[in-house]
Every structure is written in structure tokens, then in C-alpha cells.
Amino acid sequence: MGKEYEAKISELKRPNIRIYDVEDEMEGCELLNALKNQNPEIVKADSKIERCRVHEYLALSRCMKCYSYDHWSEACKGGKICVKCGGNHLAKDCKAAAIQCMNCVKANGKLQLNLDCSHSVLSSECPGYQRRMSMKRRTIMYESI
Known part of the structure; x- marks a missing residue:
């Protein structure tokens, strides 16, 4: 190095x-x-x-435009997405038959994972969200309590 x-x-x-x-x-x-x-x-x-x-x-920073982690709406380089299907429209206008989490779709492509994507991007049961929370917990000093 x-x-x-x-x-x-x-x-x-x-x-x-x-x-x-x-x-x-x-x-x-x-x-x-x-x-x-x-x-x-x-x-x-x-x-x-x-x-x-x-x-x-445990707070994760999440953009309220694209719903990705680690940035806020003001710094978002992506566009607004639907929380139900990940499309480029508002959730109230969504006509998609299937729900799809764009964070899990992106993680599967980028990290070669096999996460279930059939949930809302805002679901607390989202495997991508659970993975992020697990990573966040590893940065905390619980032993001192």
C-alpha cells in the first residue's frame, strides 16, 4: 500500500x-x-x-426521494421513485401489480446477492434494511454497557 x-x-x-x-x-x-x-x-x-x-x-440516513441509504434528499443524484414498485412515479399513481424494493434490486446487482425484492422499499422486514442495521450494530460498543 x-x-x-x-x-x-x-x-x-x-x-x-x-x-x-x-x-x-x-x-x-x-x-x-x-x-x-x-x-x-x-x-x-x-x-x-x-x-x-x-x-x-439506530438511525440510518435515508433519502426521501430515491429511498437509498447514506444520503439526504438535498444531495440526491437520482430521481424520485415509487415506494411500491420503484418506478418513476408517485406511489398514489402506481399501477404495478407487483411490489418491488429498488434497494434490494440494486444490492443484488451490485453485490451479487440474492435478496428477496418483493416488498416495499420502506418495509422494516426488507433484507437490505436488515443488512444495513446489522452493519450499523457492528459499529456500536455494547460491551461497555
């Missing part, structure tokens, strides 16, 4: 969480107690349970 290159192992990121059902009048110490109670592996046993839900938050 030469002297111009330097190999580095990227640092893992800390996990992010999303908190639901937090009461407006809840004070900071109450919220902290709620977080501690929902994460017993990292807190003391004498914490109190509060009424809010905490879930892992």
Missing part, C-alpha cells in the same frame, strides 16, 4: 436510546431513575421503576 496509507481500526460508538412516555413534569432525577430501572445491567438494584419506555435507537 505504500507510505501514503495508514490502517486504523475505527472506534466503536456508544449506543443511543430513544425514550417514550416521559411525563412533561418529570424532573431530571426522576428520568435518570427511570433510565436506571430499565437498564438493570448497569445500575444499582435499589432504583425505582418509572413509567417510560427506552429502546435502542
